[in-house]
Amino acid sequence: MSRATDSAQPLRLGIAGLGTVGIGVVKIVQRHAAMLAARSGRPVTITAVSARDRTKNRDADLSDYAWETDPVALATREDVDVFVELMGGHEGPAKEATEAALKAGKDVVTANKALLAHHGQALAELAESLGRTIRYEAAVAGGIPVIKSLTEGLAGNGMRRVMGVMNGTCNYILTRMEEAGLPYDTVFEEARQLGYLEADPNLDVGGIDAGHKLAILAAIAFGTQVSFDDVVLEGIGRISIDDIRRAGDMGYKIKLLGVAQMTGRGLEQRMTPCLVPSSSPLGQLSGGTNMVVLEGDSVGQIVLRGAGAGEGPTASAVMGDVMDLARGMRLPVFGQPAASLATPTPAVTAIAAPYYLRLQLSDKPGALAKVATVLGEAGVSISRMRQYGHADTAAPVLIVTHKTTRDAIDAAISALPATRVVEGEPVAIRIEEL
Amino acid sequence: MSRATDSAQPLRLGIAGLGTVGIGVVKIVQRHAAMLAARSGRPVTITAVSARDRTKNRDADLSDYAWETDPVALATREDVDVFVELMGGHEGPAKEATEAALKAGKDVVTANKALLAHHGQALAELAESLGRTIRYEAAVAGGIPVIKSLTEGLAGNGMRRVMGVMNGTCNYILTRMEEAGLPYDTVFEEARQLGYLEADPNLDVGGIDAGHKLAILAAIAFGTQVSFDDVVLEGIGRISIDDIRRAGDMGYKIKLLGVAQMTGRGLEQRMTPCLVPSSSPLGQLSGGTNMVVLEGDSVGQIVLRGAGAGEGPTASAVMGDVMDLARGMRLPVFGQPAASLATPTPAVTAIAAPYYLRLQLSDKPGALAKVATVLGEAGVSISRMRQYGHADTAAPVLIVTHKTTRDAIDAAISALPATRVVEGEPVAIRIEEL
Numbered sequence: 107m108s109r110a111t112d113s114a115q116p117l118r119l120g121i122a123g124l125g126t127v128g129i130g131v132v133k134i135v136q137r138h139a140a141m142l143a144a145r146s147g148r149p150v151t152i153t154a155v156s157a158r159d160r161t162k163n164r165d166a167d168l169s170d171y172a173w174e175t176d177p178v179a180l181a182t183r184e185d186v187d188v189f190v191e192l193m194g195g196h197e198g199p200a201k202e203a204t205e206a207a208l209k210a211g212k213d214v215v216t217a218n219k220a221l222l223a224h225h226g227q228a229l230a231e232l233a234e235s236l237g238r239t240i241r242y243e244a245a246v247a248g249g250i251p252v253i254k255s256l257t258e259g260l261a262g263n264g265m266r267r268v269m270g271v272m273n274g275t276c277n278y279i280l281t282r283m284e285e286a287g288l289p290y291d292t293v294f295e296e297a298r299q300l301g302y303l304e305a306d307p308n309l310d311v312g313g314i315d316a317g318h319k320l321a322i323l324a325a326i327a328f329g330t331q332v333s334f335d336d337v338v339l340e341g342i343g344r345i346s347i348d349d350i351r352r353a354g355d356m357g358y359k360i361k362l363l364g365v366a367q368m369t370g371r372g373l374e375q376r377m378t379p380c381l382v383p384s385s386s387p388l389g390q391l392s393g394g395t396n397m398v399v400l401e402g403d404s405v406g407q408i409v410l411r412g413a414g415a416g417e418g419p420t421a422s423a424v425m426g427d428v429m430d431l432a433r434g435m436r437l438p439v440f441g442q443p444a445a446s447l448a449t450p451t452p453a454v455t456a457i458a459a460p461y462y463l464r465l466q467l468s469d470k471p472g473a474l475a476k477v478a479t480v481l482g483e484a485g486v487s488i489s490r491m492r493q494y495g496h497a498d499t500a501a502p503v504l505i506v507t508h509k510t511t512r513d514a515i516d517a518a519i520s521a522l523p524a525t526r527v528v529e530g531e532p533v534a535i536r537i538e539e540l
Numbered sequence: 541m542s543r544a545t546d547s548a549q550p551l552r553l554g555i556a557g558l559g560t561v562g563i564g565v566v567k568i569v570q571r572h573a574a575m576l577a578a579r580s581g582r583p584v585t586i587t588a589v590s591a592r593d594r595t596k597n598r599d600a601d602l603s604d605y606a607w608e609t610d611p612v613a614l615a616t617r618e619d620v621d622v623f624v625e626l627m628g629g630h631e632g633p634a635k636e637a638t639e640a641a642l643k644a645g646k647d648v649v650t651a652n653k654a655l656l657a658h659h660g661q662a663l664a665e666l667a668e669s670l671g672r673t674i675r676y677e678a679a680v681a682g683g684i685p686v687i688k689s690l691t692e693g694l695a696g697n698g699m700r701r702v703m704g705v706m707n708g709t710c711n712y713i714l715t716r717m718e719e720a721g722l723p724y725d726t727v728f729e730e731a732r733q734l735g736y737l738e739a740d741p742n743l744d745v746g747g748i749d750a751g752h753k754l755a756i757l758a759a760i761a762f763g764t765q766v767s768f769d770d771v772v773l774e775g776i777g778r779i780s781i782d783d784i785r786r787a788g789d790m791g792y793k794i795k796l797l798g799v800a801q802m803t804g805r806g807l808e809q810r811m812t813p814c815l816v817p818s819s820s821p822l823g824q825l826s827g828g829t830n831m832v833v834l835e836g837d838s839v840g841q842i843v844l845r846g847a848g849a850g851e852g853p854t855a856s857a858v859m860g861d862v863m864d865l866a867r868g869m870r871l872p873v874f875g876q877p878a879a880s881l882a883t884p885t886p887a888v889t890a891i892a893a894p895y896y897l898r899l900q901l902s903d904k905p906g907a908l909a910k911v912a913t914v915l916g917e918a919g920v921s922i923s924r925m926r927q928y929g930h931a932d933t934a935a936p937v938l939i940v941t942h943k944t945t946r947d948a949i950d951a952a953i954s955a956l957p958a959t960r961v962v963e964g965e966p967v968a969i970r971i972e973e974l
Contacts, residue, residue, distance in 0.1 A: 251693025259685025262859025425696025
């Protein structure tokens, strides 16, 4: 029987996963015991911990806590009120132990974006059928209190759009390419050696990790079931240093940007490279910092910025959730009962936007006119254009279009080879207006 | 008897004050009835309203609501669960009605920073002795969910520093002076004509309004009783277009910046003009937008940005509080029981910082050496210096010092007249490091 709502009693945590975040949580509970008790009205304690390797040397004293080899055993202990899941992975032990914890009457706090992106709806329904909840501030944008801001602070808003740079590694790579003038492959290798990349780097540079986060935000913002499979994913692997520089010349930065918005044709979710104005808050974001932009019909635009990863920031987010539970504050997993969440209709790039186009033009008379004609026939009109010097046989041309659809851009691109004046593959990147 | 925690029943609001914010709240409740009910699990309704002038033409249909001439009568109605106080003013009806509401068993939602800055401790003690709470997200930085982020999201952090640009009018004036090259008096008059200024403009340009907000944030961040009287206040009236331009030359912007931090000598709270790096998020903030920076020992630096005023943003914040109450989420007014808040020891500018100094130097040989000597004798060392052309008899000299104390700067300034090479009053502005 959970005591999570009995304020006279301590709130007892069972922590599964003792990597940097788990140890960060342990340190906060130990260092700030008096402060946490003052703020929540009850002690916050740790009963038991669990990790794969008991013998590993860790940066915290764990001797007061029971050790469980099996996370399910930890999650179901009589003396645990809240199961803190910091193992990661969307199948296997994390899912199993989360389900076991809920069934044993525990609330769950997790940093596991993959788990929620893949199984959020089922887990939320399970939790709510049992009168429990799952909290996951640490799953999205590290230390930034974005889940809380969206679910609670902006609860009076019909949300219009949610955007974010939510993978620090990608933003680091793009910033480093720009600042050092290095190609993607070199910076990717640097990032790997610095330990910035996941074991499967495609989780980072392929946009999957950030896509998980976007799908979670979209569910809360639009009252729809998490639908990660509908997120249009495009990684940063095809971004060249040329595009970064030339976008810069036109007043833009390239970011791996997540955008979710409800359109007349359904829910649009995409995590793709985008151009954003250099002078905008998103454009000014460099390095590993995260930023989330929340747009509501009353509040307008709220921008939240902070560390998206790391021991302290992520542990801070976990503890924010723990403190809410200690204070007896609980709400449905996605802000409204899971059973009431709508099934979203996916809409792919339904909203018109300007695009950045980069073409290699062969040095033939009338080449540019031919390109302009093809664009015009596809319904794409040109806002700004810049042609670079003819140092090589092929000269790069940059075009910023007026607002158009992805379909029109794709139609134009597929009609370009017939002109015989375009060399190589044209690059088209959406410009997100802020 | 309040029904605020009975989730089967509607949450019934009584709204006192029908200016832009009050009408904004009415509009949200009307427009988003279904969404609010889905998110909170219960209908959110308005029972009664109150304002000074019943006959005024308002941009909302109020015909379904009871009208009360007396806000106290509104606050104590049987059929009101939450008293929404949007009248303003720290004495008189706002205070009286808030107290009456609490005593009648209602929770209170308010946008009234002055009320909380002056009477926050007493009101919190009253509320908590009665098992009620007061929510005030709208009182600080408009639509930005900063109270929630600090009190809840960062509850696991020992806070190090809280900063903010929280008066949009001042930031508008400073931005406009810079961009249009206009003197303070001209832009002040513009702002008055645009209706940006309070009836008593000193509330804005004197830093009082922003000081109220800072005092509230400091209480939450450091677990101390609100102590507005200890806030060092300095308005923007003495900022010249010269200083704005010359700070810009040195890589800084001038902002009316609030800073609260706990030092070894006590709680430092100041709302004064400061220089911030032009490239920092605070430096890039222009116009009426607000920004709050929260620094915690685990989370590092979180930056929140959004509209600090206006119907929609402020009503959004009020509704965030209302939704928390509708969801049964409640916590002590300042995040921990009011009775446990410490009495702060005020520390004035205890933390060393670099300073910007502007002097008018007379065109005498050795003038600069004399100034440098006086600074050195006061313990102020020079980091960077720039001397402008000798167009007039007196040439401006800009100095950026190394970290020093306000006492040392003041000592240096009072020793300068004796050198007989400095004309007029030297200007010294603290540089806040970010």
